Amino acid sequence: MNKDEKLRRLSTGIPGLDEILGGGMLKERAYLVRGGPGTGKTTFCAHFAKAGIDRGESVAWVTLSEPPGRVKESTSAIGLDLSKVTFLDLTPGPAFFRDQKSYDIFPPEEVESAPLAAKIRDVVEKTKPTRIVVDSVSQLQFLSSTPQNFHKQLLSLLAYLTSNHATVLLTSEASPQAPDDEVQFLVDGVVELEVSANDRHLRVKKWRGSEHSAGWHSYQITRTGLQVFPRLDPQREPREFPLELISSGIPALDELLQGGISRGTITLISGPSGVGKTTLGLQFMKEAASRGERSVVFHFEEARRTIIGRGERVNIPISQMLEQGSLELKRIEPLQFSADQFAHMVREEVEQRGTKMVMIDSVAGYRLSLRGNDLGASLHALTQYLGNKGVTTLVCAEVEKITGDFQITEVGISYLADNIIFMRYFEAGGQLRKAIGVLKKRLSDFEKSVREIEITRYGIKVGQPLTSFSGILTGTPEFRGSSS
Incomplete structure (x- = not known):
């Protein structure tokens, strides 16, 4: 990879993954990491955010599924300090249940979409992040009454974030109740995480504008976070040696x-x-x-x-x-x-x-x-x-x-x-x-x-x-x- 190409890349911060991705993520693009519960999506995002902090970048994290305190606590336990990340907490707090808020007259997207968009705009304009995590986009999907509305809202959100020079990492649960086909279509890259009885595997389903290593690769969640083990390429960097x-x-x-x-x-x-x-x-x-x-x-x-x-x-x-x-x-x-x-x-x-x-x-x-x-x-x-x-x-x-x-x-x-x-x-x-x-x-x-x-x-x-x-x-x- 030449010098110009490296300048266009952002490291994921995950050992072994950048090799699979052809050097990392392309700047000012949107990517999706998808998988079921316990596959390590939040840990994946934490590595991405920490890599930005280590490079002196401004990083924002929009959380819709887990309070910031819990995210910081769990990631700190594996040595990923997110204290310098700007969190935007959009999770429902205890007041939502206590006050019994409901949407009996207006559809939910009319009640929450505008305030949510305003909060995201406010964080972007104040912190000017070069990396943004949205965890998880599945929660955004629940706020839209139709797939058409969700498609339009997400397309608009991604266009706004990337036009403000941010590289965006989304997560999705990839469940039958909230299929993420629309998200996969709109983003520039998709990394899929899977846990089986014997092992953990990931694959790159999509990666626009860059070569990548296809197929399934092993990964582990250790005391220091995620580590990926790229599937061996037998033709990797052959070199001449004496036939002695x-x-x-x-x-x-x-x-x-x-x-x-x-x-x-x-x-x-x-x-x-x-x-x-x-x-x-x-x-x-x-x-x-x-x-x-x-x-x-x-x-x-x-x-x-x-x-x-x-x-x-x-x-x-x-x-x-x-x-x-x-x-x-x-x-x-x-x-x-x-x-x-x-x-x-x-x-x-x-x-x-x-x-x-x-x-x-x-x-x-x-x-x-x-x-x-x-x-x-x-x-x-x-x-x-x-x-x-x-x-x-x-x-x-x-x-x-x-x-x-x-x-x-x-x-x-x-x-x-x-x-x-x-x-x-x-x-x-x-x-x-x-x-x-x-x-x-x-x-x-x-x-x-x-x-x-x-x-x-x-x-x-x-x-x-x-x-x-x-x-x-x-x-x-x-x-x-x-x-x-």
């Missing part, structure tokens, strides 16, 4: 990979529980640390101390890597984060901390965080984004069967991988042993043999090709030569 091979630090494994894995690719490490998938991924990160690069493990199942202890026992100095900042272990509670929230965390690591290698451990845990979203589509967007940023991605995929029919994943995502490394158990001579091989390497050739792998206190040891056995991938191989 990344060594594992294990000569025999590099032989299997004919030099290593290529930077910016996605590697799927497949195998049953306990076979060593995480340890193998940490080995690549150990080698990255020796090059001065930062890596992050997003782990869904295992505790942090378990990963640290395991690494230390096999000569991977995780504690030292953590102290140096070359490695970060991030424990993810799957049911507490949506796919958009998780993608936001990954983006922060890449764009703010310069992370070069990411491991997702494992697919099963990541799948839980999707809350019904498509696994293939979400993982595709995430891994493609990382690839476009030159980040090398390792994804651990667990298969349930220890022996038997060979299987890469149980969720059909192997097509996403540039490289596939498989690890298997096999039984030979009354012992349970482990094998490793490469099934796919998109950017170059690879060794087609299967080798034995051992994880010892001295590190990972990969042996010579298991030429004396056949049927290793079934888990019960046949011995066909001298002992290996």
Whole structure:
């Protein structure tokens, strides 16, 4: 976005939302935020108002549904101080009920519309606000006897406010009793908030004069207000990076990979529980640390101390890597984060901390965080984004069967991988042993043999090709030569 375009924009003050809106709201336009009770409409408006106050702007708030004191109290609890906002209180006070006011002779719009308009004009002329909140426009609708009158009154109100150099933010309840179709038609932009059983989502239904990110995006209401997690764009700001091979630090494994894995690719490490998938991924990160690069493990199942202890026992100095900042272990509670929230965390690591290698451990845990979203589509967007940023991605995929029919994943995502490394158990001579091989390497050739792998206190040891056995991938191989 160029400098002139930025000058035409007003920030919403909501983390993540301006990115979706193409930079923010266009000045001197009217916008609508709509949603049911509890979706966060007033909090949305509070961010918008506070952003104006922080910029030294004059901000007015016309409230028809909640007294100003209550608005200030609830927003102050999440750190949004609206004490410098000019409030116009048009809510019915206790006197309305006490005096039993009613409109038996004149229709309500003839009794209240003129005083209401005069009060709004008075606030605008006195404070000259650059931002105005009207919460909620649904209450204005009740004062009009016909949709035609409401359309005319709202059109006139918006024209008056925007012609006085104000950017207007309206709210509506979007209920069957007070449909807001007319409002959506008249405003320049519509943001819709929705709460489901598992998550909160918003989408931009309309945004005149500006590009925006379509579709649904996750958001949360936290102790500091609203935070939006834009849905990941896999093509976001791709950059050039060297097509170099990344060594594992294990000569025999590099032989299997004919030099290593290529930077910016996605590697799927497949195998049953306990076979060593995480340890193998940490080995690549150990080698990255020796090059001065930062890596992050997003782990869904295992505790942090378990990963640290395991690494230390096999000569991977995780504690030292953590102290140096070359490695970060991030424990993810799957049911507490949506796919958009998780993608936001990954983006922060890449764009703010310069992370070069990411491991997702494992697919099963990541799948839980999707809350019904498509696994293939979400993982595709995430891994493609990382690839476009030159980040090398390792994804651990667990298969349930220890022996038997060979299987890469149980969720059909192997097509996403540039490289596939498989690890298997096999039984030979009354012992349970482990094998490793490469099934796919998109950017170059690879060794087609299967080798034995051992994880010892001295590190990972990969042996010579298991030429004396056949049927290793079934888990019960046949011995066909001298002992290996």
